[in-house]
Amino acid sequence: MSDRCVSKQTLQRLPAYLNYLRGPGKGLKKHVSATMIAEALGLNDVVVRKDLASVSSSGRPKVGYVRSELIRELEKFLGYDNSQDAVLVGAGKLGQALMAYSGFPQYGLNILAGFDSDPRLEGAEVAGKKILAMDKLPGLCRRVGVHIGIITVPGEHAQAVCDQLIDSGILAVWNFANAHLSVPEGILVQNENMAVSLALLSNHLKEVFSTK
């Protein structure tokens, strides 16, 4: 099931379905339907039905899905059942907050260690995870077979860090720095940028006030 191709839009909605299905105390029964999920999340039920059909074949007409089975299928599809090790570079304020976040394992992400060029941070621990010197990065990545790298260094150092991660065998980069990263073909960069969300908020306010 997990090798099926789905659109980016579908992929972005799947975690919300899973979150809803896993959620406690919402009066969810053994069976759930696409309509039920659509209503709860304020989505179009045709969209939800199509999304679910692309990751699961366990739905039955008029009955819907067995909730526990659908949870398992979504977890498998999203890779949450198969934890991926990651390394983080830039163990400053944001980096340490991410290292300490206890919610990542339920999304299948396991940050093994942080790396930083500041010698004062070497050997420190954050939530039981070590901060190591940069020269330890390639060895650890190659030894353990780490494929995800998280970048939380200042923007001006992000490209150099990205290159080091790729040289260490990293195939997917989660970039929090405000910098455009150039990578060879076959490497995925996922940019995380609060500025984009803030721009949407502020644009919404502009529209609201311009109509008053």
Ligand SMILES: NC(=O)c1ccc[n+]([C@@H]2O[C@H](COP(=O)([O-])OP(=O)(O)OC[C@H]3O[C@@H](n4cnc5c(N)ncnc54)[C@H](O)[C@@H]3O)[C@@H](O)[C@H]2O)c1
């Ligand atoms: N994506 C977002 O929405 C978002 C939100 C907040 C911060 N940020 C970005 O995250 C990054 C970190 O922010 P912060 O507030 O944690 O900064 P910070 O200064 O607290 O931490 C940066 C760390 O990176 C380390 N570092 C610098 N150059 C390095 C290199 N070449 N190799 C290894 N380590 C290096 C520093 O020693 C420091 O510990 C910045 O780029 C910032 O713009 C992004």
